[in-house]
Amino acid sequence: MTPIKHRNKNHKQRFVVQYKVFMLLIIFISCENQPVNSSEASEKSENTLPNILLVIADDMGKDAFPNYPEGQEKPQLPNLNNLMAGGITFDNLWTYSVCSPTRASILTGKLGYHSGVMEVEQDISLNEESLHDFLKDQTNGDYDTALIGKWHLSNTITDPNSMGVDYYSGIIGGGVSSYTNWNRITNGERERVATYTTTEFSNQAVQWISQRSKPWFLWLAYNAPHTPFHLAPTNLHNQGNLSEDETMIEANPLPYYFSAIEALDTELGRVIESIPNGLENTIVIFLGDNGTPSQVVQSPYRTRRAKGSIFQGGINVPMVISGVGVTRKGEREDALIQSTDLFTTIAQMAGSVILEKYNSKSFHALLSETGVDTRAYAYTEKSTDGNICYTVRDAQYKLIVDADGTESVYDLKNDPYERNNLFTNQSPTINEVRNSLFQEAERIRE
Template identity: 45%
Template sequence: MKLSSAVSAACLTALPCISMANDSPNVLLIIADDMGIEASNCYSLGNQQAKMPNIEAMCKQGMVFENGYSAPVCSPTRATIMSGQYGFRTGVGAAIPRIGGEGRGLSANTTSLFDVLEKSNYSTNVIGKWHLADSGNDYNHPTEMGVPDYWGLLKGGTRSYFNWDGATQGKRFDSSVYTTTDFTNQAVDWIDKQDNPWFLWLAYNAPHTPFHLPPVDLHSSDELSDDTNAIKENPLPYYHAMLEAMDTEIGRLLDSMELEERDNTIVMFVGDNGSPNQVASDLYGVHDAKGTIYEGGTHVPLIAVGPGVKKGRTEGFVNTTDIYTTVASIAGVEVDLVDSYDFSPLLSGKSNGRDYIYVEHFEEVVKSKGGTFGWAVREGDYKVVQVKDVTQPELYDLSKDPLEQNDLLADGISKSEKRIVNRLQARYEQIHGS
């Protein structure tokens, strides 16, 4: 166990930062793999939303976060949740490759969220996609990070959702069950066995590529053909079918819970980065989506519902680093990390302490293929983007230009714009100097 002096046990019979109907609510964190906000009917961006009735019901019943931000790709986002730290502190700044990723996983010396939760009376687990281990071959990595009973897809992806290999208890296994269904089956079984309050991190690999036609009973796109060329020519409807299939299985998971347990469970749903460019680049234009430090790569859906969660929408800023401290707070454990803000006040309609957004994408060993590297900082409506190896930053007013099509500095910089840029660059220096 890797507990630091920054973590201490709080009173487990009362929550310090959020008032819940029950003092020990369960927490179900559901992560969608490659889903930007434009894919959800919970947000009004573009016109290419998937049919996801269970998630949409959560949006109507709970809190929708207008400003949830992740890293641009899988591994860094998962590392921020697991560590509560930005990537420049952990070294995980890009997706860990299947081959040649030695030394690029999240260090087992990191004080993980699961190490912290050992100070509580919560049962904990991760089921689904991991993508934090070096080259996806370190079968013991989840255990080393404090996860007691990990089961799932250790690597960043699979060539087939229907035939894939995973890991559990440090050993490899093979499965011929559709991943979205198999992950849900495991989650249903694990929750059913719990006697204590619990935290489950359920990480679907949907809707990550390969695009495909899911089992017919999980979606309503009966007109789609299971043809490789058709999928390649027009992947968007298949992407939507994959999202609907995930939503169907989320509904099955929630329905499997006893009413009392369901009513005592906070469900958080988040995307780990923007949507694949094959299905989203038409909306975001030259800046693309997944893999970029622009909005298309980092602005993701974030929804919460459950006991003590107010119905509505919030403009409050949330980075995925904040999930660490928030889950710990709900479990009754106080955490003091400079990069991780407790957003549980937002759940009850109050404000949190975060007044900026910071995102980054970097690779110091071997540059990952694709994407836009660099960093971005947002304060209020203004966002500065600093692309790696480019001298001049870019500046956007997201209140007028949410898709970042108009760089305010493209035609020169005014005094007022210079002040904004200086302020945001100073915030970057402050973050890296803390």
């Protein structure tokens, strides 16, 4: 009889174990089907949204930027070189030839012809929808936003905040007379500052980033290397022990200009290093707002075809994008892009599904794909005391229409620095090119 009792006991033990396993499965399945707490879902969503850092250098053309063929001398920029090695270098970005219209075009997604900002001292309308507001609207408020550095879109010190910028700290006007003695505006409050502007803007950026608990968009607008040409702090550049005598600076401003660019690169590296997890969840966009000034522009550009002109030296500027979501590493991109396109592109980085708005067409797909269908034409313009000239291009040809009606046509594939005006010897083919580009410009300006 003993063996029979032993078998019964084992049978009961197996039943108990199976029952416990069954109950654990029921509990597990029940937990899996429970609704997710909305705050937890929101937190998870926010954790997957990238931080976005938009960096603008003031008066820095392709001839002063590494990885571009223009220019015989280059500043030493290890941090920008790292961004280029880990991301995409863009060859065909057009901005405006001076800073305020470029900034307005990025902020609104509109060309100056439509926003009313076509000259340096024209104020932006506070009724315009800003990129900061659009970003928050598209993400249901998931982003904190800031603009640190140069504003130069109006003179009222509360305007950045009025246009949706959560935190503003910087220079409200076009520049400073001294990089170490200037007025800083912080959310409508004015304060005199003696810290080198590039360092102070970086300090502000590091501090603001450190205080964030949700995804953020930071527009970091350095005023460097804009005039006055000067020697940056020695620990921030590699140009050596240059004289700070004004006569020496005026006689040879290029190394001083480079010192300011190198200081910008050094301080930008400090900002990037301060970001928790670095570029694992942050994307960086770096560009110049217009071409290099005539005093320091290098060949193949000409002094009268640099900043302030709508020739390539004034409007075709450097841009690099690197970080999370950029799967093309160390590549170049020749798609046509204009500064307005950053409006929808940045919004798409944050999850917006809107590809086009106003004069902005997103190129977000280029960050991970080649051969993407982007814009067929790029356009920009310049106004001087209300006299407007403009230019429009396609993949090969460029039309310039001066304020007096004079026209010129260039073949940018075979003549990238605009030496040969094809319109001086008109042919049926060139007339057809001119007419096509002219009609496109008329459509854009409707």
